[in-house]
Amino acid sequence: MKDGSSCQTSINTKRCELNIEKSKRSDTGKYELILKNAKGEAKIPFDVTVLDRPDKPEGQMKLTDVTIEKLESDTGKWIKAATSRFPRCIVENLLPNKQYQFHILAEYIFGAGEPAEPTKTVQTTDSDASCKRYSGKDDDALRQKRDLPKLDNYDRCFWDIWDKDRQQERAALKHGSIYDKHLVF
Known part of the structure; x- marks a missing residue:
């Protein structure tokens, strides 16, 4: 890969960055980075995994x-x-x-x-x-x-939850799995 529209490189004194914009899952694979200067050449293989x-x-x-x-x-x-x-x-x-x-x-x-x-x-x-x-x-x-x-008689179905004289109803105990009765995520 050379510097182009989809790939840019930047080199500092301590590191080299390769930036591939708009990469696709098909760009996943093995790559080799070749660095050259007046003193020689270095080849560095590396793997790229694109999570798309x-x-x-x-x-x-x-x-x-x-x-x-x-x-x-x-x-x-x-x-x-x-x-x-x-x-x-x-x-x-x-x-x-x-x-x-x-x-x-x-x-x-x-x-x-x-x-x-x-x-x-x-x-x-x-x-x-x-x-x-x-x-x-x-x-x-x-x-x-x-x-x-x-x-005809709304009061028959209504009770004040703050009424102190009202008898509390006992809760009915249910047995079995909660997943059988409710949709739980």
Whole structure:
């Protein structure tokens, strides 16, 4: 390798630095550094390992994080929209009547992978129209729609946790593994 666009060398009295910018995983391998001056020549072999983004996984791998990025049609740039530890996420703060595209970056213990293929363009709706669609639907209206009884005595379900006269309920002991009942990471 000679000094060029991807490789620069700098030499001091005590050390020599080789800087390879924009290296790829394919640059991994054995190299030999040859130093020459008026007194002679020195050859130094060395190994280079480039730790790049992990390849797309084959099969299942444990995710540590999922990052959702949005492409705004105005700017043409990918912007971080949300992160989650789970494979489901709600993306908030989207502007009404605007087009977006999304893609996902999966993060594993080895680092973030390449982004997935972007989604089709999604058009957000007018926020006022969506609010009007749900207006007037309180809890009782939703319960009637599902043929559930009307809530008539809220106090029956409510208690003041600071009430000193209230009898404390005993906790029910459960046996078995926590992993059977809950999703634990």
